[in-house]
Amino acid sequence: MFCRCAFLLKKLDVRMSFYVFLYGFPSSDRAIPAANIDLHYAHCSRNLEKCKICGDMIPKLHAEDHYLSTHAPVACSMCSETMDRDVLDIHRGENCPQRIVTCDFCEFPLPAIDLAEHQEVCGNRTELCHLCNKYVRLRERYNHDSSCNRIQDSAAGSSRATRPAERDEGAHRRARPPPPQNELSTKRLLFTIAITGIAVILGSMFFQRKTEPSDVH
Structure with a gap:
Protein backbone atom coordinates (compact mmCIF):
# COMPACT_ATOMS: atom_id res chain seq x y z
CA MET A 1 0.00 0.00 0.00
CA PHE A 2 1.01 3.62 -0.53
CA CYS A 3 0.98 6.45 1.97
CA ARG A 4 -1.48 9.10 0.79
CA CYS A 5 0.14 11.70 3.05
CA ALA A 6 3.20 11.79 0.84
CA PHE A 7 1.19 13.18 -2.08
CA LEU A 8 0.35 16.25 0.02
CA LEU A 9 3.96 17.15 0.86
CA LYS A 10 4.49 19.42 -2.12
CA LYS A 11 5.86 22.72 -0.87
CA LEU A 12 8.33 21.79 1.83
CA ASP A 13 11.34 24.02 2.50
CA VAL A 14 14.80 22.66 3.32
CA ARG A 15 14.10 22.28 7.03
CA MET A 16 10.84 20.43 6.41
CA SER A 17 12.52 18.14 3.90
CA PHE A 18 15.21 17.39 6.48
CA TYR A 19 12.48 16.58 8.99
CA VAL A 20 10.91 14.17 6.54
CA PHE A 21 14.30 12.59 5.98
CA LEU A 22 14.86 12.11 9.73
CA TYR A 23 11.45 10.61 10.36
CA GLY A 24 11.47 8.49 7.28
CA PHE A 25 8.25 9.71 5.60
CA PRO A 26 8.01 7.77 2.36
CA SER A 27 8.01 9.45 -1.02
CA SER A 28 5.11 8.97 -3.41
CA ASP A 29 6.77 5.99 -5.06
CA ARG A 30 7.56 4.02 -1.88
CA ALA A 31 5.14 1.33 -0.76
CA ILE A 32 4.13 0.80 2.86
CA PRO A 33 3.73 -2.80 4.05
CA ALA A 34 0.09 -3.58 4.75
CA ALA A 35 0.98 -4.66 8.25
CA ASN A 36 2.47 -1.24 9.00
CA ILE A 37 -0.02 1.02 7.25
CA ASP A 38 -2.15 1.70 10.30
CA LEU A 39 0.93 2.52 12.31
CA HIS A 40 2.13 4.80 9.55
CA TYR A 41 -1.19 6.65 9.34
CA ALA A 42 -1.11 7.15 13.07
CA HIS A 43 2.43 8.47 12.81
CA CYS A 44 1.46 10.94 10.05
CA SER A 45 -1.64 12.17 11.84
CA ARG A 46 0.38 12.66 15.00
CA ASN A 47 3.19 14.61 13.30
CA LEU A 48 1.48 16.39 10.38
CA GLU A 49 -1.25 18.99 10.17
CA LYS A 50 -3.05 20.58 7.27
CA CYS A 51 -2.27 24.25 6.61
CA LYS A 52 -5.50 26.23 6.90
CA ILE A 53 -4.41 28.65 4.16
CA CYS A 54 -2.87 26.55 1.39
CA GLY A 55 -4.09 23.09 2.42
CA ASP A 56 -0.63 21.49 2.42
CA MET A 57 0.28 18.86 4.99
CA ILE A 58 2.96 20.43 7.20
CA PRO A 59 5.02 18.90 10.02
CA LYS A 60 3.57 20.26 13.24
CA LEU A 61 7.02 21.26 14.48
CA HIS A 62 7.38 23.59 11.50
CA ALA A 63 3.82 24.82 11.13
CA GLU A 64 4.71 28.26 12.48
CA ASP A 65 7.79 28.53 10.26
CA HIS A 66 5.64 27.55 7.28
CA TYR A 67 3.15 30.29 8.10
CA LEU A 68 5.81 32.96 8.64
CA SER A 69 7.82 32.09 5.54
CA THR A 70 4.85 31.63 3.19
CA HIS A 71 1.64 33.24 4.40
CA ALA A 72 2.47 35.83 7.07
CA PRO A 73 1.51 39.34 5.96
CA GLY A 123 3.79 62.64 -25.57
CA ASN A 124 2.71 66.14 -26.65
CA ARG A 125 6.28 67.24 -27.31
CA THR A 126 7.11 67.60 -31.00
CA GLU A 127 10.04 66.52 -33.14
CA LEU A 128 10.94 67.42 -36.70
CA CYS A 129 10.31 64.73 -39.30
CA HIS A 130 13.26 64.87 -41.68
CA LEU A 131 11.25 63.27 -44.48
CA CYS A 132 8.47 65.85 -44.73
CA ASN A 133 9.98 68.70 -42.64
CA LYS A 134 6.90 68.83 -40.40
CA TYR A 135 6.80 68.84 -36.60
CA VAL A 136 5.04 65.77 -35.23
CA ARG A 137 3.88 64.91 -31.70
CA LEU A 138 5.81 62.07 -30.11
CA ARG A 139 2.60 60.13 -29.36
CA GLU A 140 1.79 60.29 -33.10
CA ARG A 141 5.32 59.72 -34.36
CA TYR A 142 5.02 55.98 -35.03
CA ASN A 143 1.89 56.29 -37.19
CA HIS A 144 3.30 59.37 -38.90
CA ASP A 145 6.58 57.68 -39.78
CA SER A 146 4.73 54.72 -41.26
CA SER A 147 2.50 56.89 -43.47
CA CYS A 148 5.32 59.29 -44.33
CA ASN A 149 7.57 56.46 -45.47
CA ARG A 150 4.79 55.08 -47.67
CA ILE A 151 4.31 58.52 -49.28
CA GLN A 152 8.05 58.88 -49.88
CA ASP A 153 8.25 55.41 -51.41
CA SER A 154 5.28 56.17 -53.66
CA ALA A 155 6.81 59.47 -54.78
CA ALA A 156 10.14 57.79 -55.50
CA GLY A 157 8.38 55.14 -57.57
CA SER A 158 6.51 57.77 -59.59
CA SER A 159 9.75 59.66 -60.19
CA ARG A 160 11.48 56.53 -61.41
CA ALA A 161 8.54 55.83 -63.71
CA THR A 162 8.56 59.31 -65.31
CA ARG A 163 12.30 59.45 -65.99
CA PRO A 164 12.24 56.83 -68.77
CA ALA A 165 9.34 58.68 -70.39
CA GLU A 166 11.30 61.95 -70.26
CA ARG A 167 14.34 60.27 -71.75
CA ASP A 168 12.22 58.79 -74.53
CA GLU A 169 10.70 62.18 -75.29
CA GLY A 170 14.13 63.84 -75.36
CA ALA A 171 15.48 61.14 -77.63
CA HIS A 172 12.46 61.62 -79.91
CA ARG A 173 13.14 65.35 -80.12
CA ARG A 174 16.79 64.74 -80.89
CA ALA A 175 15.85 62.17 -83.49
CA ARG A 176 13.73 64.64 -85.51
CA PRO A 177 15.37 65.19 -88.93
CA PRO A 178 16.74 68.68 -89.74
CA PRO A 179 14.82 70.79 -92.28
CA PRO A 180 15.84 70.26 -95.93
CA GLN A 181 18.58 72.44 -97.42
CA ASN A 182 16.24 73.73 -100.14
CA GLU A 183 13.86 75.04 -97.50
CA LEU A 184 16.72 76.85 -95.76
CA SER A 185 17.93 78.40 -99.03
CA THR A 186 14.45 79.68 -99.87
CA LYS A 187 14.06 81.28 -96.44
CA ARG A 188 17.46 82.96 -96.72
CA LEU A 189 16.64 84.31 -100.23
CA LEU A 190 13.34 85.77 -99.08
CA PHE A 191 15.04 87.35 -96.08
CA THR A 192 17.70 88.91 -98.34
CA ILE A 193 15.08 90.29 -100.75
CA ALA A 194 13.14 91.81 -97.88
CA ILE A 195 16.22 93.53 -96.47
CA THR A 196 17.19 94.84 -99.92
CA GLY A 197 13.69 96.21 -100.54
CA ILE A 198 13.69 98.03 -97.23
CA ALA A 199 17.12 99.52 -98.00
CA VAL A 200 15.96 100.77 -101.43
CA ILE A 201 12.86 102.42 -99.97
CA LEU A 202 14.84 104.13 -97.23
CA GLY A 203 17.46 105.31 -99.74
CA SER A 204 14.89 106.79 -102.13
CA MET A 205 13.18 108.63 -99.29
CA PHE A 206 16.48 110.07 -98.14
CA PHE A 207 17.47 111.13 -101.67
CA GLN A 208 14.06 112.79 -102.25
CA ARG A 209 14.36 114.87 -99.08
CA LYS A 210 17.86 115.92 -100.04
CA THR A 211 16.87 117.18 -103.54
CA GLU A 212 13.84 119.22 -102.43
CA PRO A 213 15.84 122.29 -101.11
CA SER A 214 17.91 122.54 -104.35
CA ASP A 215 14.71 122.72 -106.45
CA VAL A 216 13.47 125.67 -104.41
CA HIS A 217 16.59 127.73 -105.16
Whole structure:
Protein backbone atom coordinates (compact mmCIF):
# COMPACT_ATOMS: atom_id res chain seq x y z
CA MET A 1 0.00 0.00 0.00
CA PHE A 2 1.01 3.62 -0.53
CA CYS A 3 0.98 6.45 1.97
CA ARG A 4 -1.48 9.10 0.79
CA CYS A 5 0.14 11.70 3.05
CA ALA A 6 3.20 11.79 0.84
CA PHE A 7 1.19 13.18 -2.08
CA LEU A 8 0.35 16.25 0.02
CA LEU A 9 3.96 17.15 0.86
CA LYS A 10 4.49 19.42 -2.12
CA LYS A 11 5.86 22.72 -0.87
CA LEU A 12 8.33 21.79 1.83
CA ASP A 13 11.34 24.02 2.50
CA VAL A 14 14.80 22.66 3.32
CA ARG A 15 14.10 22.28 7.03
CA MET A 16 10.84 20.43 6.41
CA SER A 17 12.52 18.14 3.90
CA PHE A 18 15.21 17.39 6.48
CA TYR A 19 12.48 16.58 8.99
CA VAL A 20 10.91 14.17 6.54
CA PHE A 21 14.30 12.59 5.98
CA LEU A 22 14.86 12.11 9.73
CA TYR A 23 11.45 10.61 10.36
CA GLY A 24 11.47 8.49 7.28
CA PHE A 25 8.25 9.71 5.60
CA PRO A 26 8.01 7.77 2.36
CA SER A 27 8.01 9.45 -1.02
CA SER A 28 5.11 8.97 -3.41
CA ASP A 29 6.77 5.99 -5.06
CA ARG A 30 7.56 4.02 -1.88
CA ALA A 31 5.14 1.33 -0.76
CA ILE A 32 4.13 0.80 2.86
CA PRO A 33 3.73 -2.80 4.05
CA ALA A 34 0.09 -3.58 4.75
CA ALA A 35 0.98 -4.66 8.25
CA ASN A 36 2.47 -1.24 9.00
CA ILE A 37 -0.02 1.02 7.25
CA ASP A 38 -2.15 1.70 10.30
CA LEU A 39 0.93 2.52 12.31
CA HIS A 40 2.13 4.80 9.55
CA TYR A 41 -1.19 6.65 9.34
CA ALA A 42 -1.11 7.15 13.07
CA HIS A 43 2.43 8.47 12.81
CA CYS A 44 1.46 10.94 10.05
CA SER A 45 -1.64 12.17 11.84
CA ARG A 46 0.38 12.66 15.00
CA ASN A 47 3.19 14.61 13.30
CA LEU A 48 1.48 16.39 10.38
CA GLU A 49 -1.25 18.99 10.17
CA LYS A 50 -3.05 20.58 7.27
CA CYS A 51 -2.27 24.25 6.61
CA LYS A 52 -5.50 26.23 6.90
CA ILE A 53 -4.41 28.65 4.16
CA CYS A 54 -2.87 26.55 1.39
CA GLY A 55 -4.09 23.09 2.42
CA ASP A 56 -0.63 21.49 2.42
CA MET A 57 0.28 18.86 4.99
CA ILE A 58 2.96 20.43 7.20
CA PRO A 59 5.02 18.90 10.02
CA LYS A 60 3.57 20.26 13.24
CA LEU A 61 7.02 21.26 14.48
CA HIS A 62 7.38 23.59 11.50
CA ALA A 63 3.82 24.82 11.13
CA GLU A 64 4.71 28.26 12.48
CA ASP A 65 7.79 28.53 10.26
CA HIS A 66 5.64 27.55 7.28
CA TYR A 67 3.15 30.29 8.10
CA LEU A 68 5.81 32.96 8.64
CA SER A 69 7.82 32.09 5.54
CA THR A 70 4.85 31.63 3.19
CA HIS A 71 1.64 33.24 4.40
CA ALA A 72 2.47 35.83 7.07
CA PRO A 73 1.51 39.34 5.96
CA VAL A 74 4.51 41.47 5.00
CA ALA A 75 4.80 45.09 4.00
CA CYS A 76 6.14 46.10 0.61
CA SER A 77 9.30 48.10 1.11
CA MET A 78 8.36 50.47 -1.73
CA CYS A 79 4.69 51.27 -1.08
CA SER A 80 4.16 49.85 2.46
CA GLU A 81 1.14 47.81 1.32
CA THR A 82 0.62 44.64 3.37
CA MET A 83 0.15 41.29 1.62
CA ASP A 84 0.97 37.59 1.84
CA ARG A 85 4.65 36.84 1.46
CA ASP A 86 4.11 34.44 -1.43
CA VAL A 87 2.69 37.22 -3.65
CA LEU A 88 5.23 39.87 -2.67
CA ASP A 89 7.53 39.29 -5.63
CA ILE A 90 4.65 39.51 -8.12
CA HIS A 91 3.45 42.70 -6.44
CA ARG A 92 6.86 44.33 -6.66
CA GLY A 93 7.34 43.40 -10.31
CA GLU A 94 3.86 44.06 -11.70
CA ASN A 95 1.49 45.85 -9.33
CA CYS A 96 3.38 48.11 -6.95
CA PRO A 97 2.58 51.77 -7.72
CA GLN A 98 6.10 52.75 -6.65
CA ARG A 99 7.92 50.28 -8.89
CA ILE A 100 10.23 51.95 -11.39
CA VAL A 101 9.11 52.02 -15.03
CA THR A 102 10.31 53.97 -18.07
CA CYS A 103 8.49 56.48 -20.24
CA ASP A 104 7.57 55.18 -23.70
CA PHE A 105 8.65 58.46 -25.31
CA CYS A 106 11.82 59.57 -23.49
CA GLU A 107 12.76 56.36 -21.59
CA PHE A 108 13.07 58.36 -18.36
CA PRO A 109 12.74 56.12 -15.25
CA LEU A 110 10.02 57.10 -12.78
CA PRO A 111 7.50 55.52 -10.36
CA ALA A 112 4.60 53.76 -12.06
CA ILE A 113 2.07 55.94 -10.25
CA ASP A 114 3.46 59.02 -12.05
CA LEU A 115 3.76 57.44 -15.50
CA ALA A 116 0.35 58.43 -16.94
CA GLU A 117 0.71 62.11 -16.01
CA HIS A 118 4.28 62.23 -17.29
CA GLN A 119 3.44 60.62 -20.64
CA GLU A 120 0.48 62.96 -21.12
CA VAL A 121 2.94 65.87 -21.16
CA CYS A 122 5.88 64.08 -22.74
CA GLY A 123 3.79 62.64 -25.57
CA ASN A 124 2.71 66.14 -26.65
CA ARG A 125 6.28 67.24 -27.31
CA THR A 126 7.11 67.60 -31.00
CA GLU A 127 10.04 66.52 -33.14
CA LEU A 128 10.94 67.42 -36.70
CA CYS A 129 10.31 64.73 -39.30
CA HIS A 130 13.26 64.87 -41.68
CA LEU A 131 11.25 63.27 -44.48
CA CYS A 132 8.47 65.85 -44.73
CA ASN A 133 9.98 68.70 -42.64
CA LYS A 134 6.90 68.83 -40.40
CA TYR A 135 6.80 68.84 -36.60
CA VAL A 136 5.04 65.77 -35.23
CA ARG A 137 3.88 64.91 -31.70
CA LEU A 138 5.81 62.07 -30.11
CA ARG A 139 2.60 60.13 -29.36
CA GLU A 140 1.79 60.29 -33.10
CA ARG A 141 5.32 59.72 -34.36
CA TYR A 142 5.02 55.98 -35.03
CA ASN A 143 1.89 56.29 -37.19
CA HIS A 144 3.30 59.37 -38.90
CA ASP A 145 6.58 57.68 -39.78
CA SER A 146 4.73 54.72 -41.26
CA SER A 147 2.50 56.89 -43.47
CA CYS A 148 5.32 59.29 -44.33
CA ASN A 149 7.57 56.46 -45.47
CA ARG A 150 4.79 55.08 -47.67
CA ILE A 151 4.31 58.52 -49.28
CA GLN A 152 8.05 58.88 -49.88
CA ASP A 153 8.25 55.41 -51.41
CA SER A 154 5.28 56.17 -53.66
CA ALA A 155 6.81 59.47 -54.78
CA ALA A 156 10.14 57.79 -55.50
CA GLY A 157 8.38 55.14 -57.57
CA SER A 158 6.51 57.77 -59.59
CA SER A 159 9.75 59.66 -60.19
CA ARG A 160 11.48 56.53 -61.41
CA ALA A 161 8.54 55.83 -63.71
CA THR A 162 8.56 59.31 -65.31
CA ARG A 163 12.30 59.45 -65.99
CA PRO A 164 12.24 56.83 -68.77
CA ALA A 165 9.34 58.68 -70.39
CA GLU A 166 11.30 61.95 -70.26
CA ARG A 167 14.34 60.27 -71.75
CA ASP A 168 12.22 58.79 -74.53
CA GLU A 169 10.70 62.18 -75.29
CA GLY A 170 14.13 63.84 -75.36
CA ALA A 171 15.48 61.14 -77.63
CA HIS A 172 12.46 61.62 -79.91
CA ARG A 173 13.14 65.35 -80.12
CA ARG A 174 16.79 64.74 -80.89
CA ALA A 175 15.85 62.17 -83.49
CA ARG A 176 13.73 64.64 -85.51
CA PRO A 177 15.37 65.19 -88.93
CA PRO A 178 16.74 68.68 -89.74
CA PRO A 179 14.82 70.79 -92.28
CA PRO A 180 15.84 70.26 -95.93
CA GLN A 181 18.58 72.44 -97.42
CA ASN A 182 16.24 73.73 -100.14
CA GLU A 183 13.86 75.04 -97.50
CA LEU A 184 16.72 76.85 -95.76
CA SER A 185 17.93 78.40 -99.03
CA THR A 186 14.45 79.68 -99.87
CA LYS A 187 14.06 81.28 -96.44
CA ARG A 188 17.46 82.96 -96.72
CA LEU A 189 16.64 84.31 -100.23
CA LEU A 190 13.34 85.77 -99.08
CA PHE A 191 15.04 87.35 -96.08
CA THR A 192 17.70 88.91 -98.34
CA ILE A 193 15.08 90.29 -100.75
CA ALA A 194 13.14 91.81 -97.88
CA ILE A 195 16.22 93.53 -96.47
CA THR A 196 17.19 94.84 -99.92
CA GLY A 197 13.69 96.21 -100.54
CA ILE A 198 13.69 98.03 -97.23
CA ALA A 199 17.12 99.52 -98.00
CA VAL A 200 15.96 100.77 -101.43
CA ILE A 201 12.86 102.42 -99.97
CA LEU A 202 14.84 104.13 -97.23
CA GLY A 203 17.46 105.31 -99.74
CA SER A 204 14.89 106.79 -102.13
CA MET A 205 13.18 108.63 -99.29
CA PHE A 206 16.48 110.07 -98.14
CA PHE A 207 17.47 111.13 -101.67
CA GLN A 208 14.06 112.79 -102.25
CA ARG A 209 14.36 114.87 -99.08
CA LYS A 210 17.86 115.92 -100.04
CA THR A 211 16.87 117.18 -103.54
CA GLU A 212 13.84 119.22 -102.43
CA PRO A 213 15.84 122.29 -101.11
CA SER A 214 17.91 122.54 -104.35
CA ASP A 215 14.71 122.72 -106.45
CA VAL A 216 13.47 125.67 -104.41
CA HIS A 217 16.59 127.73 -105.16
